[in-house]
Amino acid sequence: FxxxxxxxxxxxxxxxxxxxxxxxxxxxxxxxxxxxxxxxxxxxxxxxxxxxxxxxxxxxxxxxxxxxxxxxxxxxxxxxxxxxxxxxxxxxxxxxxxxxxxxxxxxxxxxxxxxxxxxxxxxxxxxxxxxxxxxxxxxxxxxxxxxxxxxxxxxxxxxxxxxxxxxxxxxxxxxxxxxxxxxxxxxxxxxxxxxxxxxxxxxxxxxxxxxxxxxxxxxxxxxxxxxxxxxxxxxxxxxxxxxxxxxxxxxxxxxxxGRLPNAFALNSTNAIATPSMVTEGSSSPVETDTLKIEEVQAPATGTRKARVLYDYDAADSSELSLLADELITVYTVPGMDSDWLIGEKGNHKGKVPVTYLELLS
Missing domain, CATH: 1.20.1270.60 (Arfaptin homology (AH) domain/BAR domain)
Structure with a gap:
């Protein structure tokens, strides 16, 4: 069949x-x-x-x-x-x-x-x-x-x-x-x-x-x-x-x-924040919370270039937004949190987190 x-x-x-x-x-x-x-x-x-x-x-x-x-x-x-x-x-x-x-x-x-x-x-x-x-x-x-x-x-x-x-x-x-x-x-x-x-x-x-x-x-x-x-x-x-x-x-x-002590940030701060960086007429250290960015002046010495590692969106007007791979100028002022620096690019400046930066020699 x-x-x-x-x-x-x-x-x-x-x-x-x-x-x-x-x-x-x-x-x-x-x-x-x-x-x-x-x-x-x-x-x-x-x-x-x-x-x-x-x-x-x-x-x-x-x-x-x-x-x-x-x-x-x-x-x-x-x-x-x-x-x-x-x-x-x-x-x-x-x-x-x-x-x-x-x-x-x-x-x-x-x-x-x-x-x-x-x-x-x-x-x-x-x-x-x-x-x-x-x-x-x-x-x-x-x-x-x-x-x-x-x-x-x-x-x-x-x-x-x-x-x-x-x-x-x-x-x-x-x-x-x-x-x-x-x-x-x-x-x-x-x-x-x-x-x-x-x-x-x-x-x-x-x-x-x-x-x-x-x-x-x-x-x-x-x-x-x-x-x-x-x-x-x-x-x-x-x-x-x-x-x-x-x-x-x-x-x-x-x-x-961001809350942990960061050796990289501390070393960077020590390299930047020296007594010679304090501007003349500066008063006692200012608290970070009351820091007025518009009144901060770049020191005569101690500024450094830094490359941005990651994008960063500013949380408020005191901070500076960042884009990965761009170069900015950074410095510190007395009384600032060691995890933050003042960053400048063009006519803009504000606080930037150290962990987002690579400090250049």
Whole structure:
């Protein structure tokens, strides 16, 4: 039987046999399903790469899942970096500016790593798992039913061909000159045609039933799209929450570093703030909070050039906004916080944070 089906399929390919065509709507449903499978697979694979760039780790996780073993919890790169920084801080002495800063930055990196791990877990559950369930569940069922439908279609086409051949043979026998003498043979041909028609009716019924089952499964692709749309929204929300959390952690770290004693800032201040820099007639040291920028004058000596490392937006009118890589003139005045300098560029001047500058010789 299967040999006959394969032979008939070959004849069909060569244009020597009739092929039962499916309606346009059914063909459209199959095309849409194939497109869904193709792009779901690509999105799934690339999301895996995004969440776990290490191919060896992906293979290991895949094997653990297939063997139904618990996937080991991995330390993220940020957590590992944070641990190294904190270990180094202990070696360098937490009492030094460098050691203290390493401790703070390491702690922040660990928090970033924890946020990343939470994001990976959330995305795997809310986005990756539904996509994989479709590919390994619904799509396999659809593929199985489509293969069965194709086999029934070939069977139906074979039955149609047998009926056609039986009717042609019967017609030829009826028009033969020796019709009366070949009457017994004609009865056999008629019975053969009737049997072929009976097989055709059965094959048509089975084909129609399978086509309806397959059609219902293909129409379910619309529900799949709705489900994947919801999962996509959850994935975006998880990403947004992760990046927001990282941003907050970095802002807190910057504030903490701004409050820490900075050896770089102290050295710079010592190099600039000397008694000879105090202008004549200057009074006792002024408090930073009451410093009037417009009244500050650059000292005759002690000014230095500095290159801006990062963009900085002034918090108020007493501060100076900065752009990365621009050169400005900086100096200090008595009573200023060691973490700040007075910066000038063109006709503008204001306080600038030392940590945003690279002082030039």
């Amino acid at each position: 299967y040999f006959f089906i394969r032979m008939y399929f070959t004849e069909e390919k060569l244009g020597q046999a009739e092929k039962t065509e499916l309606d346009a709507q059914f063909e459209n449903l199959m095309s849409r399903a194939d497109c869904t499978k193709h792009w779901t697979e690509k999105i799934y694979r690339q999301t895996e790469v995004l969440l776990q760039p290490n191919p060896s780790a992906r293979i290991e996780e895949f094997l653990f899942e297939k063997l139904d073993w618990k996937v080991p919890s991995r330390v993220t790169n940020a957590e590992l970096l944070g641990q190294y920084m904190q270990d180094a801080a202990k070696e360098f002495d937490l009492g030094t500016p460098y050691g203290n800063t390493l401790e703070k930055v390491g702690e922040c990196e660990k928090r970033l790593g924890e946020a990343e791990r939470e994001f990976l877990q959330t995305s795997a559950i809310s986005f990756l798992t539904p996509l994989r369930n479709f590919l390994e569940g619904d799509w396999r069922t659809i593929s199985k039913e489509r293969r069965l439908l194709e086999n029934l279609r070939l069977d139906l086409d074979a039955c149609k061909t047998r009926v056609k051949k039986a009717k042609v043979a019967e017609a030829k026998a009826a028009t033969a000159p020796d019709f009366q003498e070949t009457r017994p043979r004609n009865y056999v041909l008629s019975a053969s045609a009737s049997a072929a028609e009976h097989e055709l009716r059965i094959a048509q019924t089975e084909f129609d039933r399978q086509a309806e089952v397959t059609r219902l499964l293909l129409e379910g692709i619309s529900s799949t799209h709705v489900n994947h749309l919801r999962c996509l929204h959850e994935f975006v929300e998880a990403q947004a929450a992760y990046y927001k959390q990282c941003h907050l952690h970095m802002q807190e770290l910057q504030k903490e570093l």
